[in-house]
Amino acid sequence: MYRLDQKLARIRAGQYTRSDFIIADAKDGDMGPSITSCGPKRAKNGSWERYYTRPEFLENIRAVVEQDIVDIMLTSASNMEALIEMGVYRNSAVKPAIRANDTTDVWVGRGATYVKHPSRAFRTASLSRVATGTIDPAPGAPITGTDLGLYSITFNNDIDHDYAALDAFADFRDDAARNNFKYFLEVFNPNVPCGVEADVLPHYINDSMMRSLAGVMKADRPQFLKIAYNGPRALEELASYDPSVIVGVLGGGAGTTRDCFELLSQAERYGARVALFGRKINLAEDPLAMVSFMREVANGTLQPAEAVKAYHGALQKNGITPIRDLAKDSEVTEKVLMAG
Template sequence: DADMGFGLPSTGREFATPDGVPRPRSLAEYRDQMRAIVRQGLVDIMLMSTSTSEVLTLEDRLFESSAVTPAIRANDATDVHVMRGSRVFQQPARPFRTTSLDHAQCGHLDCDAGERIAGSDLGLYSVTFNNDVELDRETLEAYRLFRDEAERKGFRHFLEVFHPNAAGAVEPELLMDFINDAIARTLAGVASAGRPIFLKIPYPGAEKLEELVAYDPHLIVGILGGSSGTTRDAFQLLEDARRHGARAALFGRKINHSENQLAFVEFLRLIADGDLTAEEAVPAYHAVLGKLGIRPLRSLAEDQQVTETSLSYGGADKAPPLATTSRRIRSGDGGDQSAPQFAKMTSAERLAYHQSRLKKMFGE
């Protein structure tokens, strides 16, 4: 859904070029990448702008034979208006919604009941609380109106909660407490029929993530990827979030800006399933890029670094420090005994196994 925020640069760059020099992708190529990821079948949700969903969901019927669920960005508050030269996103967020739910569901206004199943019935709704009575009241009122419309039209949503984008809105040491409390307070008055099916939040650190997860075990907490950073940043963020209770991860820019999206998604899935650690995945990913003849953006040593990465569209907020442990996340005991026994493998054996499998997928 990056085209809802960034304009032309949203499509990312194509790295597999004849001269090895990356070039901007066209909108058609951007959508082709989405088609390829859906057909790969490793992600659970494909989040799109309504215009892209119209093409992939309503025209292509791409999701009819896929386990991947189509979703649209249901609102685009002003803090995601990150065009080149824009100052809008630097000002306190104001609620705004370009799309209509009817357009997402059937492609035109006033859908008949039977038409609503043709398109997407899931959307991302984002809110930004700035600790300002008028701004936050406006944000909450817009969210309430959206929920009412969504419930009437059989449209589900997941809720994204950004950090404040107004300077000095909350003392830094209280920011994560503010976000957790704002989530709990906002949803306390919402009956089950109108509640989000899961949350999407910036990674708050281990302690605050565990606190939110423990508060309501029925609330599925997911984390957002934020800006690109290093490959290790993306992989470590997923590993840490999974370890501390997150049950979903939504990576847009980190995938879109990677050298090879299919390979990058493959490694994200391996980490999410507990089959590979972040530390192991980075050199394996670089090995795949080498086999594909794609020059990495960074050296392996640089790409193994854990850095601070931005967790807001505009780039103001920084993530809490990520762990650098190589302690393995296990997927649990038992299960299919014919599957590889990763728990019994050394790090080198796991790496060799996945490199061999990926060579078969992406070619020698």
């Protein structure tokens, strides 16, 4: 049994403690920015001349999995396959998951302008291939890959685009049911101007999200949600509305180290039970140290400001030059976090 399954069971049973907070490393950037998503290959002095190659990136993922702190490792289907072939998940308590769809608003490669248009749905990964390695698996075929994926949807208050997105989501749920495939649902903030006032927008997203699930029975519902943190009020509203729905937050931009720990702390305080951070881990000077202190913050053994100091201490010990000095790195720079 993966550690994720044990934590989800306790959360659903109303037995949550802070040690049950779920941390996921979102290393699925090759389904978005592609080559640049692997991150710059930094020397200890902070200099860099190129991005990590795919083989190097896979070794970075191996290191996080073998550290055995995160509960989920989210990757593309192709990278999950490579990691399995490398033996990375053998006897591991870390659950592999794949990005199960790749909408146009995550296609943000160099020079691309797709993100300037309302999100459109499409899927690359084959669920049956991801789960069992075959296109037409026999009933009860063993899981050779993973049975968990991320499905994302973006509501833009645009009836044509949103209708098409909801239709694609329904098709995905049918495909997932046929393949005994589980998913968690990522709901992005609108990726284009949508005509909803800024103070109402977080509640528009909450309403749209729960409306999209209202007609979906338990067997076809997501394992949990992944949403942008839109402040304490919106998160509390969502987390308290339906206790059967587990809420998680996405990491967004890299920000400062304090931003990372502050987001984690506030999200847990206002009802989130999952954090899925990509750039906040991948672009850190020392991703393994960042993950380690994220766990400390989630557990409540360190406050965000204390964790920043401890992280800088770890960088100094390892001879790594920080991107920002301690004072700058201790600042909260993301506006939404300043209200918490």
